[in-house]
Amino acid sequence: MEKALNRQRVLLQHLQPTSSFPSSSAALSASICAAGDSAAYHRTAAFGDDVVIVAAYRTAICKSKRGGFKDTLPDDLLAPVLKCDQVSRVRLPRGLFAPIRMGVQTGCSVLQPEKAWSFWRFHLALGLNLFHPDTVPIRTVNRQCSSGLQAVADVAAFIKAGFYDIGIGAGLECMSVDQIDRVQKVNPKVEIFAQARDCLLPMGVTSENVAQRFGVTRQEQDHAAVESHRRAAAASVSGKFKDEIIPVSTKVVDPKTGIEKPVTISVDDGIRPNTNMTDLAKLKTVFKKDGTTTAGNASQVSDGAGAVLLMKRSLAVQKGLPILGVFRSFAAVGVDPAVMGIGPAAAIPVAVKSAGLELDDVDLFEINEAFASQYVYCCKKLGLDPEKVNVNGGAIALGHPLGATGARCVGTLLHEMKRRGKDCRFGSGMGAAAVFERGDCVDELCNARTVQKNNLLSKDVQ
Amino acid sequence: MPVFKTPFNGYSVKFSPFYESRLAVATAQNFGILGNGRIHVLDLPSSPSPQISELASYDTADGVYDLAWSESHESLLVAAIADGSIKIYDLSLPPTSNPIRSFLEHSREAHSADYNPVRRDSFLSASWDDSVKLWTLDRPTSVRTFKEHAYCVYSAVWNPRHADVFASASGDCTLRVWDVREPGSTMIIPAHDFEILSCDWNKYDDCCIATASVDKTIKVWDVRSYRVPISVLSGHGYAVRKVRFSPHRQGLMVSCSYDMTVCLWDYMLEDALVGRYDHHTEFAVGVDMSVLVEGLLASTGWDELVYVWQNGTDPRAF
Numbered sequence: 001m002e003k004a005l006n007r008q009r010v011l012l013q014h015l016q017p018t019s020s021f022p023s024s025s026a027a028l029s030a031s032i033c034a035a036g037d038s039a040a041y042h043r044t045a046a047f048g049d050d051v052v053i054v055a056a057y058r059t060a061i062c063k064s065k066r067g068g069f070k071d072t073l074p075d076d077l078l079a080p081v082l083k084c085d086q087v088s089r090v091r092l093p094r095g096l097f098a099p100i101r102m103g104v105q106t107g108c109s110v111l112q113p114e115k116a117w118s119f120w121r122f123h124l125a126l127g128l129n130l131f132h133p134d135t136v137p138i139r140t141v142n143r144q145c146s147s148g149l150q151a152v153a154d155v156a157a158f159i160k161a162g163f164y165d166i167g168i169g170a171g172l173e174c175m176s177v178d179q180i181d182r183v184q185k186v187n188p189k190v191e192i193f194a195q196a197r198d199c200l201l202p203m204g205v206t207s208e209n210v211a212q213r214f215g216v217t218r219q220e221q222d223h224a225a226v227e228s229h230r231r232a233a234a235a236s237v238s239g240k241f242k243d244e245i246i247p248v249s250t251k252v253v254d255p256k257t258g259i260e261k262p263v264t265i266s267v268d269d270g271i272r273p274n275t276n277m278t279d280l281a282k283l284k285t286v287f288k289k290d291g292t293t294t295a296g297n298a299s300q301v302s303d304g305a306g307a308v309l310l311m312k313r314s315l316a317v318q319k320g321l322p323i324l325g326v327f328r329s330f331a332a333v334g335v336d337p338a339v340m341g342i343g344p345a346a347a348i349p350v351a352v353k354s355a356g357l358e359l360d361d362v363d364l365f366e367i368n369e370a371f372a373s374q375y376v377y378c379c380k381k382l383g384l385d386p387e388k389v390n391v392n393g394g395a396i397a398l399g400h401p402l403g404a405t406g407a408r409c410v411g412t413l414l415h416e417m418k419r420r421g422k423d424c425r426f427g428s429g430m431g432a433a434a435v436f437e438r439g440d441c442v443d444e445l446c447n448a449r450t451v452q453k454n455n456l457l458s459k460d461v462q
Numbered sequence: 463m464p465v466f467k468t469p470f471n472g473y474s475v476k477f478s479p480f481y482e483s484r485l486a487v488a489t490a491q492n493f494g495i496l497g498n499g500r501i502h503v504l505d506l507p508s509s510p511s512p513q514i515s516e517l518a519s520y521d522t523a524d525g526v527y528d529l530a531w532s533e534s535h536e537s538l539l540v541a542a543i544a545d546g547s548i549k550i551y552d553l554s555l556p557p558t559s560n561p562i563r564s565f566l567e568h569s570r571e572a573h574s575a576d577y578n579p580v581r582r583d584s585f586l587s588a589s590w591d592d593s594v595k596l597w598t599l600d601r602p603t604s605v606r607t608f609k610e611h612a613y614c615v616y617s618a619v620w621n622p623r624h625a626d627v628f629a630s631a632s633g634d635c636t637l638r639v640w641d642v643r644e645p646g647s648t649m650i651i652p653a654h655d656f657e658i659l660s661c662d663w664n665k666y667d668d669c670c671i672a673t674a675s676v677d678k679t680i681k682v683w684d685v686r687s688y689r690v691p692i693s694v695l696s697g698h699g700y701a702v703r704k705v706r707f708s709p710h711r712q713g714l715m716v717s718c719s720y721d722m723t724v725c726l727w728d729y730m731l732e733d734a735l736v737g738r739y740d741h742h743t744e745f746a747v748g749v750d751m752s753v754l755v756e757g758l759l760a761s762t763g764w765d766e767l768v769y770v771w772q773n774g775t776d777p778r779a780f
Contacts, residue, residue, distance in 0.1 A: 004496040007544070007571065010590065010614060011495075013633070013657060014676050014701040015720060 048314035051156040053436070054321040056411035057081050057246045058306035061268045061399040064175035068265035069303035072250040074174035078305040080248045081170070143332065145368055146343075146432040147171055148406025152308050153330035153434055159310060166315070170307035171408070173401030198337040204287035204298065207371035210339045211292045214377045218292040221372035222280040225297040225396045227386075228369055232393025233273035240392060241268065244415045270300045270399040297372035302399025306407030324414045325436045329355035332432035341374025343431030345381040351433035362388070362435070364416060366409040369394035392416060410436070464507055465769055465778070466514040470500055472762030474528040474704075474748040480536035482754035483508070484517070487768050490525025494544060499526035501541055503553060506770060514770070520551055520560055530575040533582040538599075540585050542572035548587050548597065567595060567604050574617045580625035588618035594630050596642060608640055610647050617660045617704075623668040631661035637673050639685060651688045653681055660704045666712040672729070674702035680717055682729045693729040697738075703746070709753045716759060718746035724761045726773065741769055741777040 059081055062068040069077060143150040148171025155167035190196040201209075210216065235241060247266035254261065275296070283294035316323050331350035335342050344367045352359055365388055369375040375396075379389055392412055395405060417438040470489035478484035483506040491497030499522040505515045524545035532538030537553040541561075546568035549561040568589035577585040584598045584605065592611045595604040613633035621627035626642045637658055639649035654675035664670035669685045670692070678698045681691040699721035708714035713730035724746055726737035744764035752758035757773040771777040 007495050010633075011493075014659065014703075 048312065048317075049160070050313040051159050051310055051327040052313045052316050052323045053308055053310055053325050053327060053410070053414060054316050054323060055309040056307070056324060056407075056414045057244055058404070058408045058411050059248050059304050060245050060265050061270060061302045061304035061401060061404075061408065062265060063270050063399065064301045064303050067176075067269045067303065068252065068263065069174065069248070069250065070176045071253045071260075072174070072176075072248070072303065074172055074177055074303075074305075076250060077174060077248065077303065078170060078172045078307065081246050081305050081307045142403075143432060145370060145400070145402055146332065146406050147403045148306060148408065149330075149410065149432050149434055150332070150406065152310070152327070152407060152410055153432070155308075155310050156327040156330070159312060166309070166311045168307050168309055169407060169410075170305065171401075171404035171406050172305040173403040173405075174303045175301045175401060176303050195337055201338065202287065203340070203370065204293055206338060206340045207293045207298065207373045208288045208291045210341050210371070210377055211373040213339055214342075214381075216292070216373045216376050216380075218281075218297075219277075220376050221292055221297040222277055222294075224369070224372040224376050225280060226275050226277055228372075228390065228393045228396040229272050229275040230393075231391060232268070232271045232397035235392035236268060236271055237273075240416070240419070241412075242266075243418075244411045268398050270302060271393070271397045275397075293371055293373060297396065299368075299370050299395035299400035300398075302401045304399065304401035304404045304408065306404050306411050308407055308410050325417060325438045328435040328437050330432065330434040335431070339374075340431070341370055342377055342381070344368065344374075344433060345378040347431060347433035348378075348382060351435050355435040355437075357435065359384075363420070364391065364413060365389045366413045367394070368400070368405055368409065369396045370400060372396060406432075410434070414438075464514045465767055466502070466504055466516075468500070468502060468762070468766050468768060470498070470525075471744075471764040471766055472748055472768060473526060475760045475762045475768060476529055476531055476750050477752040477754070477758070477760060478531050478536070479533060479753050480531070481505075482752065482758075485750070485760055485768075485770065486529050486531065486539055487762055488526035488529045488541065488748070489762075489766075490527065490544060493764055494525040494527065497525065498522060499524055499543065501526055501529060501539065501551065502768075503539070504768065514768075518553055518557065520557065522549070527571060528574045530577045530585060532585075532599075533577045533579050540575045540577060540587075542575040542587055542589075544571045546570055546572050546589060546591070548572055548575065548595075550599065563599070565597060565602075565604065567607075568593065570614075573614065574619075576617075576619050576628070578620050578625060579622055580620070586618040586620065586628055588615040588630060590614040592632070592634075594618040594628075594640075606642065608647070610638060611636070613657075616658065619662055621663050621668055622665050629661050629663065629671055631658040631673055633657040633659075637661055637671070637683070639671075649685060649688065651683060651685075653683065653691070654679070657701075659701060662705050662707050662715075664707050664712065665709050672705050672707065672715055674705040674717055676701040678702060678719075678721075680705050680715070680727065693734065695727050695729060695734045697725060697727075697735045698723065704749050706749060706751055708751050710751075710756045716749050716751055718749040718761055718763070720745045720747075722746050722763065724749055724759070737773065739771075739777055742767065 059077055141147055141150050141154055151171060152169030155169040158164045159167055245266055247264050249264045251260045252263050280296040283296045285291040285294055287293055329351050331347050331354060333346040333350055335346050352362060365384055367375060367378055367389055468487060468489045470491045471493050472487060473490050473494060474488040476486050485504050487502040490499045501520045503517040505517050507513055522543055524543050526541050527544055528542040530540045539551040541549045543549060547564050547566040550563040551560045552562045568591050570590040572587050572589045574588040575585060584596055586594055586596055588594050592613060592615060593607050593609040594615055596606045597604050611632040611634050615630050615632045618628055618630040629637060629639050631637050635652060635654055635657060637651040637653040638647040640647050653673045654677050656676035658673050658675045660674040662672050672680055672682045674680045678696060680695040680702055682693040683691050698719040700719055702717050702719045705715055705717045713728040715727045718724045722742045722745060724739040725735060727734045728736050742763040742765050746761055746763040748762040750760050759773055760770045762768045769777040
């Protein structure tokens with residue numbers, strides 16, 4: 001192995017002439033592919049062992065306590081996504097999963113992680129009843145707002161490692177049912193370290209910290225909120241979300257009369273198309289008297305779920321499944337807890353670099369809008385073109401079901417990429433960031449085989 | 463003209479000095495980083511058949527970085543292997559009795575081999591162990607080791623007129639000229655500010671030598687006044703991997719580069735770049751000009767393809 005490394009080093013010197021005399025200590029760094037868009041030669045994007053996304057869907061995202069899912073149990077939220085997503089849309093032939101090892105990872109309810117495992121098992125039975133649910137292992141992950149993205153990344157890693165052949169990375173949050181509680185019992189030692197103490201700050205306070213420390217004005221934040229609503233409304237009206245939303249049949253209880261009414265929810269209900277600067281300016285700040293964070297420029301409290309189906313390219317091609325995009329890289333980077341929202345600004349460059357790209361090579365970004373302050377800061381810090389970021393709105397307009405947002409972002413990105421066409425790369429950022437690619441080798445439309453109706457007659461008769 | 467697909471990544475290609483339709487290709491698995499190697503001896507089609515045929519192939523335990531045809535026997539081939547060994551193959555013998563010799567003296571990768579065209583009894587090998595070795599077929603060990611370079615020697619090439627003179631190009635950014643009768647190098651030319659990957663003598667002017675470097679340029683030197691180059695040829699986008707003078711025209715040179723192109727140059731013209739071929743889709747690392755057919759070129763690269771074409775035609779058209 002030493003020999004191979006030395007050879008690589010010698011050859012690398014030919015390509016990266018660092019000094020006039022080659023130093024023998026030139027360090028090699030591992031990266032997925034050092035040839036980005038800027039490379040002189042064409043990057044061959046398609047390998048059989050690429051981890052690809054063949055489906056990504058979500059439920060509508062609804063306001064908690066008042067929205068369409070206020071009377072829906074978390075268990076019932078994701079089951080339709082798994083069911084629709086995997087089975088009917090992609091038309092997996094029955095029994096496909098029998099000889100294949102499959103796994104599910106969920107960025108589960110951030111608020112109720114301990115509850116998650118059991119109800120996941122339960123709704124596997126509901127959702128995946130077509131393929132031996134008891135043999136499919138399940139695991140829940142928690143990385144706060146990035147949980148959904150982390151679940152997708154974990155599945156990709158597991159597939160790469162050969163632990164699964166097919167995996168579902170999903171996310172779910174039902175904030176109508178589960179409350180954000182203060183941490184009950186805290187180790188008294190946290191008081192010793194400022195940074196440890198900062199971990200206990202309410203999220204809104206960290207948003208104020210970001211605004212204050214990096215000089216993000218109220219006006220900038222309100223503007224970001226207006227833009228988010230405007231874009232989300234435009235996308236919703238033009239039917240862009242139709243492809244990614246799975247309608248959920250559930251019930252709504254009238255709070256006054258107590259009458260249950262069956263409904264089908266297929267539209268996000270948090271978007272306010274008429275949001276404007278004047279109205280937002282009137283709102284009171286929530287976390288600090290002279291602060292900047294208001295209910296209007298922070299993400300909404302919501303219910304929702306999303307799921308992403310991943311497998312190796314070779315398997316997708318073999319099964320004739322559509323390839324929406326390729327999972328390229330993932331990175332999670334820590335930041336000062338007092339300004340936790342700036343995570344994307346730290347994680348995105350790392351993920352982009354490890355995909356062998358430059359920020360300019362990325363065509364679309366999806367950055368979580370937990371608060372307008374951190375969102376505006378991240379865009380400014382990275383110098384992103386506003387036309388490339390959250391083109392269909394973000395969590396301020398759509399809502400932020402904590403555990404589901406990551407999976408939601410991946411789905412929104414992939415479907416937007418599909419509309420935009422060929423050869424794009426795109427990143428999704430929260431505290432963690434991932435890069436996906438829609439290269440030359442993804443399917444133009446859909447290569448899913450439609451099942452021909454079999455009339456049970458022999459060929460001779462037809 | 464025809465194309466030949468090799469299973470491994472191409473590293474070098476050489477026309478036979480005896481048969482106009484024969485050439486040999488050195489290949490290495492996994493880009494020469496790790497794995498086996500294979501030497502292919504190919505015969506070009508006579509006009510009606512469209513296929514290049516393979517006359518023989520020899521597997522090696524490590525990548526083959528370069529090879530040289532013997533100038534004295536039509537069936538002999540010298541190969542420089544990545545494990546540091548120098549192996550001799552005889553095409554007239556069955557594959558089982560090959561290689562007929564294997565010399566293991568270099569402690570690191572052997573990167574080039576060159577057969578003496580004047581005296582025709584000896585050959586040189588250049589290695590990443592910073593040394594050049596002189597060999598003859600009949601001795602079990604090398605005749606001499608030339609060790610002055612401070613980094614990998616990528617190429618050592620005999621002078622086409624003087625039987626005892628050769629030049630070596632090294633990653634220590636110098637070109638050295640040697641006379642085997644002298645104890646040390648007779649000339650040191652700090653030719654580039656970056657690694658020098660290849661050099662070749664002009665076939666019509668025994669004082670003229672070209673060097674190719676990581677600095678993307680080719681420089682042409684006169685050894686009698688080596689302070690400044692006669693000419694600096696720029697046009698490649700990445701390091702220039704190999705340069706060869708034409709056996710037929712004094713000023714003509716061919717080069718290949720990590721920028722995946724093969725370029726033709728005439729250093730005596732004002733617009734020196736006279737041709738550019740971009741048929742390879744990976745690093746172009748091997749190129750040669752036929753001695754027996756004027757204008758016949760061959761190239762190979764990491765895209766596992768060997769192209770043979772007449773200068774002026776499209777290598778991909780056949």
